[in-house]
Amino acid sequence: MGIFRMPSLGADMEAGVLVEWLKQPGDAVARGDIVAVVETQKGAIEVETFEAGVIERLLVTPGTSVPVGTPLALLTGAGESVVLPSPEPQPSAPPAPPMRAPAPLPSPPPVTTATVPPPASPAARRLATERGIALTAVTGSGPGGAVLLADVERAAAMPSASPQPRGLDVVQMRRAIAAAMARSNQEIPHYYLSTTVALAKANAWLAAHNTERPPEQRLLLAALQLKAVALALRRLPEFNGSCIDGTFRPAEGIHIGTAVAIRGGGLVAPAIHDTDRLAVDEVMACLRDLVARARSGRLRSSELQDPTITVTSLGDRGVEGVFGVIYPPQVAIVGFGKPVERPWVVDGQVVPCPVMTATLAADHRVSDGHRGALLLAEIDRLLQEPESL
Amino acid sequence: MIDADITVAAASRMITYRDAMREALRDALLRDERVFLMGEDVGCYGGCYAVSKGLYDEFGPDRIRDTPLSESTFVGAGIGAALNGMRPIVEIMTVNFSLLALDQIVNNAATLRHMSGGQVSVPVVFRIPTGAGRQLAAQHSHSLEGWYAHVPGLRVVAPATLEDARGMLWTALQDPDPVVMFEHVMLYNMEGTLDAAAGPVDIDRAAVRRAGRDVTLITYGGSLFKTLAAAEALAADNISAEVVDLRSLRPLDAETVLASVARTRRAVIVDEGWRTGSFAAEVSARIMEGAFWSLDAPVARVCTAEVPIPYPRHLEQAALPQPAAIVAAVKALMGA
Numbered sequence: 112m113g114i115f116r117m118p119s120l121g122a123d124m125e126a127g128v129l130v131e132w133l134k135q136p137g138d139a140v141a142r143g144d145i146v147a148v149v150e151t152q153k154g155a156i157e158v159e160t161f162e163a164g165v166i167e168r169l170l171v172t173p174g175t176s177v178p179v180g181t182p183l184a185l186l187t188g189a190g191e192s193v194v195l196p197s198p199e200p201q202p203s204a205p206p207a208p209p210m211r212a213p214a215p216l217p218s219p220p221p222v223t224t225a226t227v228p229p230p231a232s233p234a235a236r237r238l239a240t241e242r243g244i245a246l247t248a249v250t251g252s253g254p255g256g257a258v259l260l261a262d263v264e265r266a267a268a269m270p271s272a273s274p275q276p277r278g279l280d281v282v283q284m285r286r287a288i289a290a291a292m293a294r295s296n297q298e299i300p301h302y303y304l305s306t307t308v309a310l311a312k313a314n315a316w317l318a319a320h321n322t323e324r325p326p327e328q329r330l331l332l333a334a335l336q337l338k339a340v341a342l343a344l345r346r347l348p349e350f351n352g353s354c355i356d357g358t359f360r361p362a363e364g365i366h367i368g369t370a371v372a373i374r375g376g377g378l379v380a381p382a383i384h385d386t387d388r389l390a391v392d393e394v395m396a397c398l399r400d401l402v403a404r405a406r407s408g409r410l411r412s413s414e415l416q417d418p419t420i421t422v423t424s425l426g427d428r429g430v431e432g433v434f435g436v437i438y439p440p441q442v443a444i445v446g447f448g449k450p451v452e453r454p455w456v457v458d459g460q461v462v463p464c465p466v467m468t469a470t471l472a473a474d475h476r477v478s479d480g481h482r483g484a485l486l487l488a489e490i491d492r493l494l495q496e497p498e499s500l
Numbered sequence: 501m502i503d504a505d506i507t508v509a510a511a512s513r514m515i516t517y518r519d520a521m522r523e524a525l526r527d528a529l530l531r532d533e534r535v536f537l538m539g540e541d542v543g544c545y546g547g548c549y550a551v552s553k554g555l556y557d558e559f560g561p562d563r564i565r566d567t568p569l570s571e572s573t574f575v576g577a578g579i580g581a582a583l584n585g586m587r588p589i590v591e592i593m594t595v596n597f598s599l600l601a602l603d604q605i606v607n608n609a610a611t612l613r614h615m616s617g618g619q620v621s622v623p624v625v626f627r628i629p630t631g632a633g634r635q636l637a638a639q640h641s642h643s644l645e646g647w648y649a650h651v652p653g654l655r656v657v658a659p660a661t662l663e664d665a666r667g668m669l670w671t672a673l674q675d676p677d678p679v680v681m682f683e684h685v686m687l688y689n690m691e692g693t694l695d696a697a698a699g700p701v702d703i704d705r706a707a708v709r710r711a712g713r714d715v716t717l718i719t720y721g722g723s724l725f726k727t728l729a730a731a732e733a734l735a736a737d738n739i740s741a742e743v744v745d746l747r748s749l750r751p752l753d754a755e756t757v758l759a760s761v762a763r764t765r766r767a768v769i770v771d772e773g774w775r776t777g778s779f780a781a782e783v784s785a786r787i788m789e790g791a792f793w794s795l796d797a798p799v800a801r802v803c804t805a806e807v808p809i810p811y812p813r814h815l816e817q818a819a820l821p822q823p824a825a826i827v828a829a830v831k832a833l834m835g836a
Contacts (some may be wrong), residue, residue, distance in 0.1 A: 233792050233796075254835030260765060
């Protein structure tokens with residue numbers, strides 16, 4: 112028996128609203144299958160299961176807001192002894208429960224989930240309306256499970272109950288960003304480094320690479336930047352991981368969170384899993400996919416849970432440098448500015464050269480400027496050898 | 501002032517509801533020569549509940565007037581006296597008998613100010629014993645206060661405490677319009693401490709007799725002490741009940757009721773009238789109109805069983821609202 116729980120989709124998330132079940136009782140699911148859609152401050156997130164099995168029972172009805180960790184569904188699982196024949200074990204989110212194999216199971220009778228709202232007192236209804244809390248999201252303590260005023264007050268104390276059933280809520284996202292960034296600046300002693308990276312070689316390589324490609328398959332500098340950061344992190348792992356309660360834990364994989372601005376305000380930084388293992392074309396494809404889904408508000412749970420570092424690029428917004436605020440509990444954020452033509456000295460000659468500013472904001476509890484400098488230098492070095500990416 | 505207060509407090513004494521009511525009568529008779537008492541057996545016999553005992557000897561037959569057994573007649577006479585400048589107090593032996601005088605009360609006393617364009621008023625006070633519990637059977641035991649409270653032009657009050665028994669009458673006599681005062685028959689023997697200086701009290705406002713957090717118990721008259729007993733029992737179960745004594749049924753002090761219900765979010769109305777078409781139904785409707793969005797539970801009522809009040813004691817008691825039923829109603833609301 113496995114339990115599919117409300118995931119934590121970020122350090123700042125305390126609760127989420129279950130928006131939609133994409134699997135029903137009786138459905139077999141494999142690890143990584145998208146089981147449900149959850150509304151968070153970052154929009155609607157497709158939540159994957161870490162566990163394989165058959166959906167036994169859905170425990171939460173759509174529209175319900177529940178705290179992180181609340182069981183959402185029961186999976187009847189497969190025999191404990193059978194090992195999942197996983198070809199490539201994905202180093203993924205730390206709280207992944209042990210993998211279990213799917214096994215042929217007698218399907219339980221399909222259960223239709225009831226969506227009848229609970230009885231609720233007028234006082235509870237009024238407060239719920241005022242606070243934008245779905246009554247279905249509140250556990251009632253009254254006779255027959257009726258939701259009472261005190262129950263809504265308790266639910267209201269959980270800050271992230273969303274008034275909107277789905278889609279991006281700019282106000283909520285703003286709050287989430289505010290909470291995370293305020294916490295970052297309060298808790299994390301940032302230090303900042305900056306360097307200028309010549310882009311002549313990278314641009315030349317990109318131009319050659321893209322010559323015969325249709326526009327939708329062309330590589331952008333962003334893909335090279337991400338891959339360069341990923342490879343640099345292999346050498347400097349103290350920038351890739353999380354710092355919780357003052358203890359740094361290096362991440363097992365390199366999952367670069369890519370800051371994506373949302374039209375209308377706000378941003379998310381979903382992960383490109385195992386960026387260091389992907390070819391640049393794959394990085395580019397992932398990036399395109401992520402941006403599209405981030406802007407439509409359909410990211411996956413693992414993409415929000417997993418980032419081990421963030422890369423932000425404001426180059427296309429015309430600024431030359433960005434000094435980021437670390438997204439806790441990550442320990443570093445790398446920024447890339449706008450590529451600009453500058454006089455550059457090459458072999459004793461001043462030549463016009465495209466350059467960009469690469470920056471690092473890092474957690475001084477975990478690393479020092481010396482190591483940060485090495486990280487930026489390594490990124491620079493890799494970008495001078497684009498063919499090696 | 502402080503010394504005076506202490507002196508007064510020291511002068512409080514034990515007294516029954518009956519004696520407090522008699523004091524009120526005597527006080528009114530002494531203070532205003534226009535006041536007189538009339539009714540069946542109020543004079544020589546001293547009143548069938550002995551409220552007027554001794555007053556005949558003190559004030560004489562002109563001011564303590566025995567009447568024939570004809571409610572319509574003597575109530576009509578009282579209304580006529582009031583129209584002509586007197587301040588009559590008319591005792592009707594029981595609310596059941598008052599039905600014989602209903603025409604006078606509803607068609608004359610309640611209407612004449614309006615029908616005369618304010619030229620005349622009817623400053624009469626009707627004292628009417630009400631309620632069950634003395635094994636007087638179905639023709640002497642009903643609680644019909646709610647019927648009177650239906651009628652514009654009447655003021656309807658229900659003194660439940662010694663202070664109100666002592667204090668409401670004089671205030672009622674000052675009202676230029678007819679006042680119907682219901683005295684629950686089970687209260688007459690109730691004994692307690694009353695300040696020697698106790699005097700007139702308002703007849704407009706409901707009173708919170710016990711403060712509480714979780715539920716408001718709304719009642720009046722003879723059910724007040726059963727309700728207070730229920731509140732005490734609930735306290736033992738950690739349920740904090742507020743008890744509101746309505747005191748006045750018409751006008752109804754909805755403000756006090758709604759303020760209490762807004763705090764507690766639950767209401768149980770205890771009314772010795774029958775449930776159907778009861779005064780409890782009116783209170784419930786007021787709560788729905790004024791406090792619906794504050795409620796955490798449906799309004800509940802504890803009323804008399806819908807039967808003519810039985811004669812046998814066990815059946816009579818079973819028919820009436822009792823503390824156990826009030827406790828059960830509250831617990832059902834709380835899901836406790």
